[in-house]
Amino acid sequence: MRNREQRLHEQIPLTAAMEVRVVWADDQRLELAAPLQGNHNDKRTAFAGSLSALLQVAGWELWQHWSNRTWGDGKMAVVAVETQLSYLKPVQSDFSVHAELPVVAELQKAANAVERHGRVRTTSHLAVRDETGIVKVTAIIQYAIYQVER
Numbered sequence: 691m692r693n694r695e696q697r698l699h700e701q702i703p704l705t706a707a708m709e710v711r712v713v714w715a716d717d718q719r720l721e722l723a724a725p726l727q728g729n730h731n732d733k734r735t736a737f738a739g740s741l742s743a744l745l746q747v748a749g750w751e752l753w754q755h756w757s758n759r760t761w762g763d764g765k766m767a768v769v770a771v772e773t774q775l776s777y778l779k780p781v782q783s784d785f786s787v788h789a790e791l792p793v794v795a796e797l798q799k800a801a802n803a804v805e806r807h808g809r810v811r812t813t814s815h816l817a818v819r820d821e822t823g824i825v826k827v828t829a830i831i832q833y834a835i836y837q838v839e840r
């Protein structure tokens with residue numbers, strides 16, 4: 691996990707500034723967390739930009755890790771192309787995002803699309819939870835995965 695966290699901080703420096711940490715991760719899912727301190731607004735609740743960034747990064751990291759395992763490091767790019775956020779309640783504590791890849795059949799469809807077309811769009815459903823586990827923000831994020839030109 692330490693390697694994933696270090697790579698995340700190197701590739702997306704904002705995550706270091708936000709003090710994002712990888713709570714746990716495997717090849718199918720991960721949890722990222724960030725402290726309220728340093729990620730709050732003038733009302734002392736989590737800044738919407740920090741919440742959005744953690745959601746985006748969690749999905750990105752999961753799909754990038756899958757792409758690297760499937761095709762090799764640096765062969766594929768992952769970018770967020772569309773995001774829908776719903777802010778349900780203010781976040782007044784440290785917060786986290788749990789991200790999980792879809793079932794194997796969906797991953798195979800995505801891999802097949804990349805093999806045929808060199809790209810695919812995937813959708814992730816994510817949520818920010820406060821430190822008590824209550825969902826405070828939900829997101830539907832679409833990522834494009836495509837072959838890097840060499």
